[in-house]
Amino acid sequence: MTFHLSTRSLNNLIHVHPDLIGVVELAIQKTPVDFCVTEGLRSPERQARLVKAGASKTLKSRHLTGHAVDLAAIVDGKIRWDWPLYFKIAEAMKAAAKEENVSIVWGGDWKMKDGPHFELSRKVYPATRSV
Template sequence: MSFRLSARSRTRMAGLHPDLVRVIEGAIAITPVDFTISEGLRKPARQAELVKAGASRTLNSRHLTGHAVDVAAWIGGTLRWDWPLYPRIAGAFKQAAIDLDVPLVWGGDWPRLRDGPHFELCRKTYP
């Protein structure tokens, strides 16, 4: 099954690093679970709001530089946050990253504060 990014998702990708955009475009073509872009580039004020709300633990987010994106599973016209959907989406992101030779980190692989919707370019390669 092949999905496409909506106009809204493409708008939310504005300001992202071109290699991250390529991975997103590769992932949407092979994902078994449709997804939408929930957040890409963030302003410092938005990041501060998320920290204050407990949705983030850092003011130094990769979102601030366009090196991170958050996605949401899109099932039957509804956003879904069920954990089992996100490893399936992550598999598509990881495969697209391998195919494009772009080092990528999935927040779902973090040992603490696992973040299934979050993907970012590796800090070592993309400081």
């Protein structure tokens, strides 16, 4: 089955770095698990609120520059947070990134796991605003 990004997901990709958009758009065609883009570019105010609420650990998020996206698995029309789903999404994202020759990092590979988070590699993509 081939999935497609919803209008909301496409809107959440506005101001995200074009290379990461390309990876997400290809990954949705490759994934065995449907997903949506819950967040792309964030304002500093939103990031500060997320840190205060404990939903983020940093004020230097790649979301602030459009170099990161959060994806959520969708099963039977509902968002799901089951870890096995995110491994499958990550496989599709990594395969798409390889095909597009884009260096990405998955938050699920970090010591402090963040399964929905994908970002462009800091080594290849500087932390400057992309928009």
